[in-house]
Amino acid sequence: MSFISNLHSGKFIITAEISSPKGTDISRMNRDADLLKGIADAVNITDNQRAVMRMSPLAACGIIQGKGIETIMHITCRDRNRLALQSDLLGASAIGIRNVLVMSGDHPVKGDHEGAKPVYDVDSVQLLGILKKLNNGFDFAGNELAGMTDLCAGAVTNTELNETGFIKFKKKIQMGATFFQTQAVFDIKSFSGFMEKVNGIRSKNVKIIAGIIPLRSQRSAEFLNMVPGIKVPEIMVRKIKVSKDPEAKGMEIAARIIREIRPLCDGVHIMPVGNHDNTKTILEMAGLI
Amino acid sequence: MIISRQKEFDEILQLLTQKNIFVIGCGKCAKKQHTGGEPEVLDLKEKLKNAGKNITGWTVLSSACSIISWEDVLAQNPEIKKSDALLIMSCGGGVSVISRYAGMRVYPALDTESLGGVCCNEIVKELCGMCGDCTIWQYGGICPVTQCSKSLLNGPCGGAVEGKCEVDERLCAWDQIFERLKQLGKLEDLEMIQGPKDHTKKFRGKKV
Numbered sequence: 001m002s003f004i005s006n007l008h009s010g011k012f013i014i015t016a017e018i019s020s021p022k023g024t025d026i027s028r029m030n031r032d033a034d035l036l037k038g039i040a041d042a043v044n045i046t047d048n049q050r051a052v053m054r055m056s057p058l059a060a061c062g063i064i065q066g067k068g069i070e071t072i073m074h075i076t077c078r079d080r081n082r083l084a085l086q087s088d089l090l091g092a093s094a095i096g097i098r099n100v101l102v103m104s105g106d107h108p109v110k111g112d113h114e115g116a117k118p119v120y121d122v123d124s125v126q127l128l129g130i131l132k133k134l135n136n137g138f139d140f141a142g143n144e145l146a147g148m149t150d151l152c153a154g155a156v157t158n159t160e161l162n163e164t165g166f167i168k169f170k171k172k173i174q175m176g177a178t179f180f181q182t183q184a185v186f187d188i189k190s191f192s193g194f195m196e197k198v199n200g201i202r203s204k205n206v207k208i209i210a211g212i213i214p215l216r217s218q219r220s221a222e223f224l225n226m227v228p229g230i231k232v233p234e235i236m237v238r239k240i241k242v243s244k245d246p247e248a249k250g251m252e253i254a255a256r257i258i259r260e261i262r263p264l265c266d267g268v269h270i271m272p273v274g275n276h277d278n279t280k281t282i283l284e285m286a287g288l289i
Numbered sequence: 290m291i292i293s294r295q296k297e298f299d300e301i302l303q304l305l306t307q308k309n310i311f312v313i314g315c316g317k318c319a320k321k322q323h324t325g326g327e328p329e330v331l332d333l334k335e336k337l338k339n340a341g342k343n344i345t346g347w348t349v350l351s352s353a354c355s356i357i358s359w360e361d362v363l364a365q366n367p368e369i370k371k372s373d374a375l376l377i378m379s380c381g382g383g384v385s386v387i388s389r390y391a392g393m394r395v396y397p398a399l400d401t402e403s404l405g406g407v408c409c410n411e412i413v414k415e416l417c418g419m420c421g422d423c424t425i426w427q428y429g430g431i432c433p434v435t436q437c438s439k440s441l442l443n444g445p446c447g448g449a450v451e452g453k454c455e456v457d458e459r460l461c462a463w464d465q466i467f468e469r470l471k472q473l474g475k476l477e478d479l480e481m482i483q484g485p486k487d488h489t490k491k492f493r494g495k496k497v
Contacts, residue, residue, distance in 0.1 A: 078439075082485060104439055104441060104446040104448075106448065106455065107438055107439060107455055107456045109456050110456075118438070118439060120439045120440050120441065121485065121486075121488075122485045123439070123440075123441040123442055123443050123485075125443035125444070125482060125483075126442070126443065126483075126485045129482075140485075156447070158447045162464070163467055164445050164464065164466070164479065165444065165445055165447060167444055167480060168443055168444025168445065170480075171443050171444065171480075171482055174482065175482065183447070226450075228448045228449060228450050228455060229447055
């Protein structure tokens with residue numbers, strides 16, 4: 001079944017994130033994809049994440065789809081104007097990509113090409129609107145397309161939203177986002193508060209897929225605490241610190257988080273730091289597969 | 290006010306391959322920011338002299354971007370004719386106007402940053418993005434085109450940490466927009482979905 005059918009069937013969704021390579025060697029990306037085959041409902045391919053230049057997600061999705069794995073192509077507003085974004089979306093649809101995840105994108109100064117021009121010709125809300133038009137057979141300018149796109153629109157969200165963040169979340173739904181993938185969840189109470197807030201405004205057709213980052217070490221936990229939208233509770237950092245096998249402890253914590261949030265949301269999105277060697281085990285520990 | 294900053298002296302020196310230099314300051318924005326008024330012109334003149342340049346003369350125009358005519362500037366400053374190049378301590382607007390008429394090499398001594406303002410001696414940068422399509426009232430008078438590092442028109446990006454923008458130490462523009470609209474009792478303005486900007490209103494190429 002396709003990702004979108006699974007999404008609407010009520011199945012608890014599993015997605016996982018892979019970075020495209022920094023270069024043309026696709027062996028590590030392919031290895032990760034193979035590890036996820038038959039486990040994940042779809043595999044996300046990032047778009048120059050953290051503003052670090054990597055292989056185009058359009059090309060990477062094409063390669064991974066060739067293995068019979070469905071993808072969710074990330075598309076940021078940072079590097080392309082409205083023409084380039086639309087061409088990539090047409091291309092994505094034409095090569096069989098069925099899902100895209102729309103986001104603003106980290107600012108170029110955060111990455112490895114600090115002097116790059118930040119484009120942001122459109123923002124994520126506007127890009128969702130453009131996508132809706134393409135799916136209806138028209139471009140942003142109103143010109144008719146020879147063949148419409150067939151793309152399921154997703155968006156991202158932090159789980160601690162202030163008032164303006166929440167308004168933007170609502171706008172994304174209004175503009176056609178059918179699923180949200182969240183920043184990594186560590187604090188169940190806070191996530192539960194987020195779900196309560198969004199349940200008040202979302203229809204059943206808007207799905208929430210919670211982000212999961214398995215901790216690997218005290219350093220990785222401390223690093224994550226500096227990432228916007230992520231808060232690793234002090235007690236969790238301590239547990240990792242005192243553990244003889246921090247990686248195993250991190251897997252145990254990730255599996256527990258998945259079990260606890262399962263009744264609250266529609267799926268989980270696994271975003272390991274590094275490769276997917278442990279993803280299958282974590283999902284087994286969580287009772288998902 | 291146009292916000293500018295002085296280039297590093299070494300960079301200026303590298304630009305100036307000519308020997309006989311005339312220095313022009315600006316009595317408007319650059320003077321107020323202390324980047325191109327009389328004290329800065331005199332200071333740069335001294336440094337250039339010490340670096341072996343022959344400074345043929347100097348002046349501070351009342352406004353470098355708005356001159357009566359080049360003939361008028363020449364009449365007031367005959368030393369310009371004995372010079373190989375002009376060094377302008379003004380924003381890009383002033384440098385452009387002078388370059389247009391001077392008929393000789395014109396160098397900028399400043400880098401132009403943004404359109405800002407000054408109040409109570411505080412210089413505020415990047416107030417207006419000069420998008421050619423002003424809708425600032427919808428954001429409580431805080432322009433997201435330039436105050437938000439990503440020019441987002443529909444809300445924040447999620448990259449702020451403890452209220453600070455992911456790009457620098459500045460506060461997230463969207464928190465400020467929220468507070469201002471709250472004060473004004475206009476929070477409903479935030480709910481409006483804003484379409485992308487029409488860039489023909491800013492750049493050349495607008496269909497006539």
